[in-house]
Each structure stands twice: as structure tokens, then as C-alpha cells.
Amino acid sequence: MAFLSGLSAFPITPSDRGGHVDTAALKRLVTRLCTAGVDSIGLLGSTGTYMYLSREERRRALSVAIDETGASIPVVVGVGALRTDEAVRLAQDAKASGAAAGLLAAVSYAPLTEDEVFEHFSTVARESGLPIVIYDNPGTTHFRFTANLVERLAHVPGIVAIKNPTEKPEEISSHLAQQRSMTPKGFPIGYSGDWSAAEAMICGADTWYSVLAGILPDVCLRMVRAAQNGDVEEARRLDATLSPIWDLFKQFSSLRTVYTIADLLGVSKAEPPRPILPLPALAKEKVAHCLTLLEQDLA
Amino acid sequence: MAFLSGLSAFPITPSDRGGHVDTAALKRLVTRLCTAGVDSIGLLGSTGTYMYLSREERRRALSVAIDETGASIPVVVGVGALRTDEAVRLAQDAKASGAAAGLLAAVSYAPLTEDEVFEHFSTVARESGLPIVIYDNPGTTHFRFTANLVERLAHVPGIVAIKNPTEKPEEISSHLAQQRSMTPKGFPIGYSGDWSAAEAMICGADTWYSVLAGILPDVCLRMVRAAQNGDVEEARRLDATLSPIWDLFKQFSSLRTVYTIADLLGVSKAEPPRPILPLPALAKEKVAHCLTLLEQDLA
Numbered sequence: 001m002a003f004l005s006g007l008s009a010f011p012i013t014p015s016d017r018g019g020h021v022d023t024a025a026l027k028r029l030v031t032r033l034c035t036a037g038v039d040s041i042g043l044l045g046s047t048g049t050y051m052y053l054s055r056e057e058r059r060r061a062l063s064v065a066i067d068e069t070g071a072s073i074p075v076v077v078g079v080g081a082l083r084t085d086e087a088v089r090l091a092q093d094a095k096a097s098g099a100a101a102g103l104l105a106a107v108s109y110a111p112l113t114e115d116e117v118f119e120h121f122s123t124v125a126r127e128s129g130l131p132i133v134i135y136d137n138p139g140t141t142h143f144r145f146t147a148n149l150v151e152r153l154a155h156v157p158g159i160v161a162i163k164n165p166t167e168k169p170e171e172i173s174s175h176l177a178q179q180r181s182m183t184p185k186g187f188p189i190g191y192s193g194d195w196s197a198a199e200a201m202i203c204g205a206d207t208w209y210s211v212l213a214g215i216l217p218d219v220c221l222r223m224v225r226a227a228q229n230g231d232v233e234e235a236r237r238l239d240a241t242l243s244p245i246w247d248l249f250k251q252f253s254s255l256r257t258v259y260t261i262a263d264l265l266g267v268s269k270a271e272p273p274r275p276i277l278p279l280p281a282l283a284k285e286k287v288a289h290c291l292t293l294l295e296q297d298l299a
Numbered sequence: 300m301a302f303l304s305g306l307s308a309f310p311i312t313p314s315d316r317g318g319h320v321d322t323a324a325l326k327r328l329v330t331r332l333c334t335a336g337v338d339s340i341g342l343l344g345s346t347g348t349y350m351y352l353s354r355e356e357r358r359r360a361l362s363v364a365i366d367e368t369g370a371s372i373p374v375v376v377g378v379g380a381l382r383t384d385e386a387v388r389l390a391q392d393a394k395a396s397g398a399a400a401g402l403l404a405a406v407s408y409a410p411l412t413e414d415e416v417f418e419h420f421s422t423v424a425r426e427s428g429l430p431i432v433i434y435d436n437p438g439t440t441h442f443r444f445t446a447n448l449v450e451r452l453a454h455v456p457g458i459v460a461i462k463n464p465t466e467k468p469e470e471i472s473s474h475l476a477q478q479r480s481m482t483p484k485g486f487p488i489g490y491s492g493d494w495s496a497a498e499a500m501i502c503g504a505d506t507w508y509s510v511l512a513g514i515l516p517d518v519c520l521r522m523v524r525a526a527q528n529g530d531v532e533e534a535r536r537l538d539a540t541l542s543p544i545w546d547l548f549k550q551f552s553s554l555r556t557v558y559t560i561a562d563l564l565g566v567s568k569a570e571p572p573r574p575i576l577p578l579p580a581l582a583k584e585k586v587a588h589c590l591t592l593l594e595q596d597l598a
Contacts, residue, residue, distance in 0.1 A: 019382060051408040052382055083318060083351055084573035109350040109406070109439050110554055110575055120574035140408050142441045255409055274383035275419035276409055 004101065004133070004161050004188050005206040006039030007224040008076060009213035012258055013048040013061050014270035021057045023064045025268040029214070030068040032267070036217035039207075039224075040074045041065060045103060046140055047211045047255055050078035052273035055086075059093050066098045074100030076133060080107045084120050091128030101160060102128070105135040106143035114149050125158035134162040137192070147182060154183040163209045166193020173203045194254065195246035198239035201227035211254040212245060215261050219298055241297045244290040252283055260287045303400065303432070303460050303487050304505040305338030306523040307375060308512035311557055312347040312360050313569035320356045322363045324567040328513070329367040331566070335516035338506075338523075339373045340364060344402060345439055346510045346554055349377035351572035354389060361396045373399030375432060379406045383419050390427030400459060401427070404434040405442035413448050424457035433461040436491070446481060453482040462508045465492020472502045493553065494545035497538035500526035510553040511544060514560050518597055540596045543589040551582055559586045 011033065014025035033041055043065045044050035044058055053061070058077075065075050079090040079102035091102045104124055106117045125132045134153055136145045153159050162183070167175050172191070179189050190207025191200040197208040201224055213220035219238060226234035248257045255272060260279050262268040264287065271278045279287065310332065313324035332340055342364045343349035343357055352360070357376075364374050378389040378401035390401045403423055405416045424431045433452055435444045452458050461482070466474050471490070478488050489506025490499040496507040500523055512519035518537060525533035547556045554571060559578050561567040563586065570577045578586065 018384065046409065049409075085317060107408070108574075110345065110348075110552070110571075111438065112574055113576070116574045116576050119576065123573075139410065253409065272409075274422075275407075275411055275415045277412070277415050277418065 004040055004074065004076065004190065006208075006228070007213055007217070007221050008040040008042045008190065008207055008209045009033045009038040009217050009220070010042035010045040010047040010209065010211050011214035012262060012268065012270070013044060013050075013053065014262075014268040015049070015053065015057065015273065016270070017274070019053055019057060019273060021053065021061045022268070022270055023060060025270060026061055026064050027068055028267050029262070030065050033214070033217050034069055034073060036221055038073065038213060038217050038221060040076055040100070041069060042076050042103065042209055042214075044078035045209070046078070046137060047214060047258060048078060049273050050080060051107065055090060055093065058090065059097065062094060062097045062099060076101045076103055078103045078105070078135070079124065079130070080105040080135065082107055082109055084123050087120070087124045088127045091124050091130045091132070095128055095130040099130065101131040101133050103133045103135040103163065105137050106141045106145070108141055108143055112143055114146065117143060118149065118152055121153050121159060122156050125156055129158070131160040132158055134159060136163065136165050138165055147178060150179065151182040154187055161188040161190065161207070163207070164189065164191045166196055167191065167200070169196045169199040172196065172200050172205070176200075176203055176205055194249060198223055198227065198235050202232050202235055211249070211258055212242070215258050215265070215267070219294075241294065244293060248287055248290055252279055257287060260284050261291065264288055264291055303339050303373065303375065303489070305507075305527070306512055306516070306520050307339040307341045307489065307506055307508045308332045308337040308516050308519070309341035309344040309346045309508065309510050310513035311561060311567065311569070312343060312349075312352065313561075313567040314348070314352065314356065314572065315569070316573070318352055318356060318572060320352065320360045321567070321569055322359060324569060325360055325363050326367055327566050328561070329364050332513070332516050333368055333372060335520055337372065337512060337516050337520060339375055339399070340368060341375050341402065341508055341513075343377035344508070345377070345436060346513055346557060347377060348572050349379060350406065354385075354392065357389065358392050358396065361393060361398060365397045375400045375402055377402045377404070377434070378423065378429070379404040379434065381406055381408055383422050386419070386423045387426045390423050390429040390431070394427055394429040398429065400430040400432050402432045402434040402462065404436050405440045405444070407440055407442055411442055413445065416442060417448065417451055420452050420458060421455050424455055428457070430459040431457055433458060435462065435464050437464055446477060449478065450481040453486055460487040460489065460506070462506070463488065463490045465495055466490065466499070468495045468498035471495065471499050471504070475499075475502055475504055493548060494542075497522055497526065497534045501531050501534055510548070510557055511541070514557050514564070514566070518593075540593065543592060547586055547589055551578055556586060559583050560590065563587055563590060
């Protein structure tokens with residue numbers, strides 16, 4: 001199996017009000033992912049609130065995940081930061097801790113030019129020696145990667161894969177074909193956006209970078225395996241079963257929803273870092289109802 | 300004169316590659332502003348790269364500015380951060396250092412809801428005791444304040460003024476009238492966006508939050524005084540004189556341009572924090588040419 005192909009599960013990073021990581025709760029989350037047998041773990045992704053945690057807390061979280069997975073499951077870790085030197089240090093920490101790769105987003109405050117993003121990514125790859133996954137997440141960074149920039153970056157030594165944002169299901173096939181034609185042979189191309197992931201995997205994407213898999217890995221893994229085995233009908237059936245969850249993600253954001261699911265499942269009572277607020281009671285009931293339905297459907 | 304009315308000048312914060320503030324260069328910048336007699340100084344605004352500097356470096360920068368201005372000119376300081384608790388600490392630092400107010404932007408990574416931004420602002424105002432200026436800057440934060448949210452926030456104790464983003468010149472008058480009708484009597488309303496500032500001040504805005512004034516305060520002050528004295532013709536004439544500078548701001552961003560101006564004037568050789576790159580040589584020549592023209596026009 002190619003590097004980082006299949007299901008990459010992105011757990012939350014439980015932390016207290018002061019931004020101190022709850023390592024016991026994180027360990028529970030990682031153990032669930034190991035037990036399910038996901039193909040990789042996406043630690044400290046956007047769902048893992050990496051931008052809200054200090055360097056020291058990120059290092060603590062990574063250490064727990066690496067201890068728990070051992071050599072069995074690769075850990076990809078968010079190393080994004082506003083400053084290039086800080087991203088380099090985070091990538092160096094990740095390499096020293098044994099992460100398989102670093103997820104690097106074009107985090108910005110002052111809007112960045114294409115050349116600035118190119119320099120940023122090249123510098124982090126070169127100065128850390130950590131394999132870097134391009135993390136294209138315009139919903140949080142507001143930076144838009146052009147096809148041309150992806151092509152330039154994909155040929156930089158040490159930049160090894162891409163995590164694309166959600167594409168409309170009907171556009172994934174052509175997007176994937178175009179990106180394959182502009183990236184080196186074997187360059188793993190994956191997608192975020194859980195609600196169009198089934199279609200992405202059916203179209204032949206290498207990786208599903210999944211928020212839901214961070215808390216409900218089993219059903220996500222069944223969907224990925226069905227798509228990988230060419231069982232399109234079963235992949236679409238499971239995707240349809242999950243559509244109430246996708247609706248919650250769209251209404252409340254996937255981040256706020258999975259915090260609530262983790263709470264309802266008794267895995268973690270943590271709230272997202274402020275200013276992000278936990279879902280209000282009515283929304284929480286709606287999530288609970290969806291979970292019950294899902295359990296029945298999958299029984 | 301009302302609190303924070305007139306010209307608020309936003310200098311860059313010169314720092315080295317490691318994010319360490321060059322206090323000598325910052326002092327030179329602040330001294331220029333004091334000599335010119337600006338009405339307030341907007342330290343560590345977006346132009347002052349506050350989001351790229353550590354808490355300790357922000358404290359050092361503020362201390363230099365307060366020492367230099369004494370009690371003569373109020374210093375408004377950027378206290379924005381991704382985490383609410385961090386913004387509270389920065390606002391507490393600012394209060395302890397003697398800042399007149401804190402500029403708070405809706406900095407985000409995960410997109411925020413209106414209620415989250417309301418809570419964030421209320422918490423910072425309440426827990427710091429520092430007067431807070433709403434800093435609406437969708438170009439960097441990508442959060443959009445609705446009229447309703449501004450109205451709610453303007454009535455929170457301790458929230459004392461607003462810095463609006465650039466409005467189209469033809470829309471400033473109605474925007475200002477609407478905001479006046481929804482905010483308490485005497486709530487100072489100001490605008491960013493140097494290229495439409497003349498129009499904003501002519502329309503009766505209280506404050507021009509100015510990037511250019513951070514490095515060329517005299518001409519900006521002449522424009523503000525003309526508008527304040529009802530000399531519309533003179534305000535528009537000075538604005539027209541500055542139009543080549545506004546074109547540079549639009550083409551290269553005001554941030555990158557004022558770093559170059561500071562370098563050309565011999566005030567600071569600092570570069571912006573990476574990943575932001577200094578302007579390339581050709582652009583720098585263009586800036587130098589504009590400066591020469593401006594000196595002739597103002598001679």
C-alpha cells in the first residue's frame with residue numbers, strides 16, 4: 001500500500017480551558033483508532049485544534065500518540081504555524097518524536113502570495129527533513145492553492161503527498177485526473193470533506209483524510225475498504241447511512257459535532273478551545289438522535 | 300476631542316528573523332509620530348504584525364512606545380489572539396503597560412459564529428478592564444461583522460469604539476449613518492483603508508486608522524486636519540497627491556509597501572516576518588519613484 005493511502009483518521013485533541021492536553025483522553029481516542037486498524041492517524045489536524053495549542057502541548061500530544069501506536073500505524077501531524085521559523089521548529093519536533101509526516105497548511109494572517117507559500121513549504125521541508133503533506137484547507141486558511149502551485153510544490157524534495165479540500169462529488173473525477181497529470185508518479189492524492197469522501201475513494205483517490213474516522217473509525221473503514229475493493233454499491237450504501245452525520249457537520253461544523261460525539265460516547269468530556277463554543281443543548285440532542293439512528297442502521 | 304478621534308498612525312514593528320523586536324528602530328518610528336503630532340498611535344496592529352510576535356515581544360514593543368510617547372499621545376495596541384485566554388492575557392499586559400485601549404480583531408482559524416465572537420469580545424473586555432476597540436478586519440480574519448453584532452458589542456461595558464474596514468467611498472456616508480444609529484451616542488467610529496480615508500473623514504467619521512501615517516505622518520495629518528476643518532477641497536487635493544501610494548498599497552499590499560518605504564527613508568531595514576517576503580527589486584524601484592514624486596508634490 002502506498003504511503004498514507006486508505007483511511008487517515010483525525011481525532012480531536014482533548015484539552016482543558018488553559019490549553020493543557022488531557023493525555024488520558026487522547027490515549028483513549030488513539031487506542032480506538034489502533035483497535036479499528038485505520039491506515040494512519042492525522043494528529044493535530046484542524047480537528048485536533050493544532051493552531052490553538054502551544055509547541056510544548058503539541059509535543060506532549062504527539063508523544064502520547066507515538067507511544068500508543070508504536071510502529072504499527074503511521075502518525076501524520078499538523079505542523080502549521082503563522083511564522084515560517086515556528087513551522088520549522090514544529091516539524092523538527094515531529095521528526096524527533098517519530099512522526100511519519102507533517103501536515104502543513106498555508107496558515108496566514110496577512111494574505112500570502114503564491115511565491116511566499118512556495119518558500120514557506122520548501123523551507124519547512126528542507127530545514128526539518130520531515131516528509132511534508134500539503135494541507136490545502138481554504139476553509140480555515142483562506143489561501144487558495146492553484147494547480148500550478150501544487151505542481152511546483154509536488155516536485156520539491158521532501159514534499160510527499162496532498163490533502164485536498166472537499167470537492168463537489170461530480171467534480172472529483174476530473175480534479176483527480178488533472179492533479180495526477182501534474183504531480184509525480186505515485187504522489188498520493190487524498191481528500192478531506194467527509195460527505196464527498198465515498199465518491200473520492202470510488203474515483204480512485206489514494207486517501208480519505210477523515211474527521212468522522214477520528215471518533216467513529218469502524219464505519220469509515222468499512223466504507224474505505226468497500227471502495228478499495230471495487231464494491232461501489234456497498235460504499236455508497238454506507239455513505240447514505242452516514243448522511244444524517246454529514247448534515248450535522250454541514251450545520252454545526254465537523255469540529256463542534258465530533259466534540260459532542262466524543263462526549264456522548266463517554267470518550268472525552270473536553271470542550272473545544274475558546275472562542276469556539278461547545279454545541280448548545282438542542283444541537284446536542286440532535287447529535288444524540290443521529291448517533292442512535294446510526295447504531296440501529298449499522299447493527 | 301473625542302477619545303481616539305482624528306489620525307491614528309499604525310507603524311510597523313521592526314523585528315529580526317527570529318521575531319525579536321528591534322527596539323531602537325521602533326523608537327525611531329514612534330518618535331517620528333510624536334514629532335508629527337498624530338492623535339493616537341496604533342501599535343501592533345496588522346501593519347505592526349502583532350499576530351507574528353510572541354507575548355513577550357509584544358510587551359517589549361509596547362513598553363518602548365509608552366516610554367516614548369509618555370502621557371502625550373494615547374497608544375492603542377493590538378491584543379488579538381486565536382485563543383480567548385491568550386487575548387485576555389495580552390489585554391491585561393496592555394493595561395498594565397499603560398495602553399489607552401486594545402484593538403481586538405476576530406482572529407480565527409476555525410470559522411467562528413456570531414455568538415462566539417460576542418463571547419470572545421465580552422470576555423476580553425470584562426477580564427482585562429482594558430477599553431476595547433472593535434477591530435473589524437475581514438481581509439485578515441475572514442470574519443464578517445454584521446450590523447447586528449456591532450450593535451450588540453457596542454453596548455457591552457468596556458467596548459468603546461470601532462475600526463471599520465475599507466468601505467467604497469460612495470457607500471461610506473450611508474454606512475456611517477447606519478452605524479451611528481445603532482451605536483451609543485459618542486461611540487467613536489473610524490475607518491481603515493487609506494485610499495478611502497479622505498472621503499470617510501469628509502463624511503464625518505471620527506477616526507482614520509492609517510497605515511501610511513505610521514511612516515509618513517505629516518501629509519496624513521494635513522489631510523485629516525483639512526477634513527476636520529471642513530476644507531474638503533484641500534483634503535481631496537492631498538488625497539489625489541497620495542493616489543500613486545494608494546496604487547502601490549493595492550498592488551503590493553500596504554504592509555509590504557510600508558516596510559519598503561521605511562527602508563528607503565533609512566528608518567528601518569527590517570523585513571516582514573516570514574513567510575511574508577520583502578518586495579522584489581523592481582517593486583522597490585517603483586516605491587522609490589513614487590516617494591520622489593510625492594516629495595516634489597508636497598514641496
